Amino acid sequence: MDIPFLFQTMKTLLAAVPMTLALFSLSVLFGGLLALLVVWMRVGGNPVLSRFARGYIFVFRGSPLLIQMFLVFYGLGQFGFIRHSFVWPALREPFVCAVLSLALCTAGYTAEIFRFGLRAVPPREIEAARAIGMSGFLLVRRIIAPIAFRHALPAYSTEIVMMVKSTALASLVTVWEVTGVAQRLISQTYRTMEVFLCAAIIYLVLNFLILQAMALLEHRLSPHRRAAAPLVPGSLPVSR
Amino acid sequence: MASATRLSVRNIHKSFGTHEVLRGISLDAHDGDVISLLGASGSGKSTFLRCINLLEVADRGEIVVDGERIEMVTKNGRNVPASRKQVDRIRAELGMVFQSFNLWSHMTILDNVIEGPLHVLKRPRAECIAEAEALLEKVGIAEKRHAYPAHLSGGQQQRAAIARALAMKPKVMLFDEPTSALDPELVGEVLRVMRSLAEEGMTMLVVTHEMSFARNVSNRVIFMRSGEIDSDGTPEELFGKGGSPAFRQFIGTFGS
Ligand SMILES: Nc1ncnc2c1ncn2[C@@H]1O[C@H](COP(=O)(O)OP(=O)(O)OP(=O)(O)O)[C@@H](O)[C@H]1O
Ligand SMILES: [Mg+2]
Numbered sequence: 001m002d003i004p005f006l007f008q009t010m011k012t013l014l015a016a017v018p019m020t021l022a023l024f025s026l027s028v029l030f031g032g033l034l035a036l037l038v039v040w041m042r043v044g045g046n047p048v049l050s051r052f053a054r055g056y057i058f059v060f061r062g063s064p065l066l067i068q069m070f071l072v073f074y075g076l077g078q079f080g081f082i083r084h085s086f087v088w089p090a091l092r093e094p095f096v097c098a099v100l101s102l103a104l105c106t107a108g109y110t111a112e113i114f115r116f117g118l119r120a121v122p123p124r125e126i127e128a129a130r131a132i133g134m135s136g137f138l139l140v141r142r143i144i145a146p147i148a149f150r151h152a153l154p155a156y157s158t159e160i161v162m163m164v165k166s167t168a169l170a171s172l173v174t175v176w177e178v179t180g181v182a183q184r185l186i187s188q189t190y191r192t193m194e195v196f197l198c199a200a201i202i203y204l205v206l207n208f209l210i211l212q213a214m215a216l217l218e219h220r221l222s223p224h225r226r227a228a229a230p231l232v233p234g235s236l237p238v239s240r
Numbered sequence: 241m242a243s244a245t246r247l248s249v250r251n252i253h254k255s256f257g258t259h260e261v262l263r264g265i266s267l268d269a270h271d272g273d274v275i276s277l278l279g280a281s282g283s284g285k286s287t288f289l290r291c292i293n294l295l296e297v298a299d300r301g302e303i304v305v306d307g308e309r310i311e312m313v314t315k316n317g318r319n320v321p322a323s324r325k326q327v328d329r330i331r332a333e334l335g336m337v338f339q340s341f342n343l344w345s346h347m348t349i350l351d352n353v354i355e356g357p358l359h360v361l362k363r364p365r366a367e368c369i370a371e372a373e374a375l376l377e378k379v380g381i382a383e384k385r386h387a388y389p390a391h392l393s394g395g396q397q398q399r400a401a402i403a404r405a406l407a408m409k410p411k412v413m414l415f416d417e418p419t420s421a422l423d424p425e426l427v428g429e430v431l432r433v434m435r436s437l438a439e440e441g442m443t444m445l446v447v448t449h450e451m452s453f454a455r456n457v458s459n460r461v462i463f464m465r466s467g468e469i470d471s472d473g474t475p476e477e478l479f480g481k482g483g484s485p486a487f488r489q490f491i492g493t494f495g496s
Binding site: 122124125130131132133134138142146147150221222223224227 | 327330331338344346356389
């Protein structure tokens with residue numbers, strides 16, 4: 001085993017980790033915000049918006065992310081009105097295109113995850129909040145969102161781990177994140193196994209850390225689901 | 241009766257589809273009144289209570305809470321509240337206790353109790369906590385304040401739910417079968433709390449199947465049948481000679 005080569009490879013790949021993390025965190029952030037908008041349209045009660053949201057979710061979940069990314073990267077420039085608009089300097093950047101397509105795609109999945117979280121909110125608990133005079137945004141902020149988010153968290157963790165892996169596709173639109181740098185190294189050294197092994201270890205460590213953080217968050221948010229005391233007889237199996 | 245009218249309901253009608261569940265119910269509750277609402281399953285008791293705080297919207301009729309009339313308008317042929325703000329304000333003045341407690345499962349008992357005063361009434365946190373702790377003391381579950389609803393017995397959960405409603409300093413308390421989901425041995429602790437509330441002069445409207453409560457604690461009993469008020473009077477009148485044949489038959493099923 002060529003330890004110095006592995007060490008050198010690791011060093012080169014680690015230098016690309018900030019780019020992978022930037023792709024990941026920006027797309028999760030914007031994708032999450034967009035998902036909130038999509039889920040609001042989906043369940044808000046307006047049939048036109050709801051249909052649009054359904055279409056959005058179908059398109060971005062139903063087609064390969066790689067193709068979405070190519071369409072954003074190579075496709076947007078085909079439209080004159082985009083090429084001549086003020087956003088074009090940004091959209092010409094591979095990094096911006098990668099974040100944009102990653103965010104658009106994860107928003108589709110995340111919107112569905114949030115929607116299932118919303119469906120798990122017990123109507124009785126919403127009713128109790130209405131009965132003390134809560135409505136609108138206050139009701140969402142204090143009662144609905146916290147309960148829905150707790151229900152959505154396990155599925156959301158999975159989606160976030162998927163996003164770490166999806167950043168690898170950005171290499172195909174020339175963003176130099178970990179996988180892209182690994183491929184460049186391979187083309188220079190022809191040592192496929194060692195380089196990809198190093199890259200895989202980096203992704204595993206990243207995801208391990210992210211999963212630990214999510215598990216911690218889940219633990220923090222769910223003291224009510226852990227048995228503090230044995231369930232006392234006398235309580236009907238009410239919503240919890 | 242000279243005391244103030246806390247709640248006045250006039251001629252409430254409510255249908256679900258073609259099924260007319262409430263057919264013109266009227267009722268006045270004065271300060272300190274404890275009114276027991278009795279009736280067979282499906283007679284419309286819950287629907288009536290829910291119409292009062294607008295969890296259901298009545299098709300017709302008038303509701304006045306402590307002198308303030310709830311404004312209604314007709315929209316697309318349906319009767320709807322004119323102002324969401326007013327609905328929220330009125331709901332904050334009416335405490336509701338549900339059969340299945342409906343505590344917020346992700347919050348501790350203390351957080352459940354301070355939620356309304358803190359976020360709806362927007363009062364200072366320290367004040368809310370002090371009052372909540374006093375209320376939990378009063379309903380006898382002070383030591384459970386940092387526990388979660390799932391970790392409490394049904395009787396404790398219902399007492400917490402009562403404390404949560406009281407924290408809003410309501411003008412009228414509405415109870416929808418507060419003890420029906422409880423094991424028999426836990427009913428007493430909840431009824432005791434309700435009784436002490438009644439003795440302190442709280443105005444209460446209580447849907448119940450507890451005949452002892454109706455007889456001994458309330459000062460007025462209303463018997464509902466098929467969406468109408470069948471009998472209405474003091475417990476002495478109704479449980480004495482005054483009840484209708486339907487009422488006699490109804491209480492007969494409770495073996496009293
Ligand atoms: N949301 C609803 N949609 C349709 N029908 C309803 C709805 N809520 C209540 N009903 C019907 O209205 C009638 C009265 O119901 P309600 O719950 O008010 O009765 P209740 O007197 O409280 O009975 P119980 O003692 O069983 O609680 C019932 O026939 C019920 O099926
Ligand atoms: Mg009922």
